[in-house]
Amino acid sequence: MTLLVRAGLLYTGTREIQNGWVLARDGLIAEVGSGPPPRADVVVDEPNCIAMPGLVNAHDHMYQWATRGYVPDGTLFEWLRALYPLWARIDAETVRVAARAAMARLLLSGCTLSSDHHYVFPHNRPGIFQALVESARELGLRFHPCRGSMSLGESSGGLPPDSVVEKEDAILTHTEAMIARFHDPGPGSMCRVVVAPCSPFSVTPELMRDSAALARKHGVRLHTHVAETLDEERYCVETFGRRPVELMEDLGWVGPDVWFAHGIHLNDAEVDLVAKVKTGVAHCPSSNMRLGAGICRVHDLLRAGARVGLGVDGAASNEDANLAVEAHQAMLLARVTAVSPTALDARAALRLATQGGAECLGRDDCGLLEPGTCADVACFRVDDLAHAGIKDLVAAIALAPPARAQSVIVNGRAVVREGRLLTGDEDEIAREIAAVSARLQVVDP
């Protein structure tokens, strides 16, 4: 099966080609060129678009699509304490509906590869992880589901209520089963499982250590929240006598197979350490700003040589999932922090949203459009009212982020055409998420 994408401007991630095209064969890019294109079974002709590598989402909690708009003005810990009891009521159906909404929004805004950090597994509600994997398969999203966990309840000094924490043996057993069932380590993989205890304040150090050992035994990646807020830093210093990154280092949680969500409150030595050991950082600017968490030192991290990607984070602290918007926010935030417009240029911001995220996820076959990489392409209209006439069209995608993508290709297959999702019914997904969200709001008597 061959598919050709032809666009007014092709941005490969390194090269900008007028009237360029990409030929995909069996899910991989076979050729990139300009001028008269080769024949193909399917042709996606977008003369009014810029075609670029599909965007990569390095941090998310898709189930949160069902609990958007709560605690609009709270800190992370206030927001978490209010939401945990609602999250304790989710089941596989809630997660399926929420994930379909999150994934639809991601695909429609040009994201082709996403992680999802799922850490809420209420007792006796089977099938939650499977619902995530199946939803990605149905909608056609390249997916890295992270088997998250919480084991340190309030009664043991953690933040979450005891009703949402699991036993550590059960977590490790289930995680191993999910790796065996769904993890595909091969090139061009559509599904890779990640081991992902939630945070230093919701699991024990023992579970962190055991999770790292389990991941390394199976050659899968590790992900968790680190240094998101000063409340977390205080908790770690008071509870363990260590700063969050020091704690992670003690527990074997640094290295090229690890990426952290947020990485905001890092001191200079920690910035250097994260860069040196090649641990990734998923920067989530909208969520960080909504929760008033702080500002990730993106400029310093990049200067030190760190791997930095972008995440939309859960929709309960973002209310959307649009990575072009995150690139826009990251660019502006870096500039205002450094009081310099050169702190993060527009192309560097787009790099975070593509190659940077792919590096966090351990994908050297994603994030660029070159022969041999995955055929994941996002086409954005640049002739619409928002973009028509902008001088530098590549920069425009970060300066004036598009609301929707015109066409989106994942694994050499079109999943969005003319701004419409081909793999699901957007109106039906909206109706279902409205119903599920309403149901979660009603507290049982």
Ligand SMILES: [Zn+2]
């Ligand atoms: Zn998060």
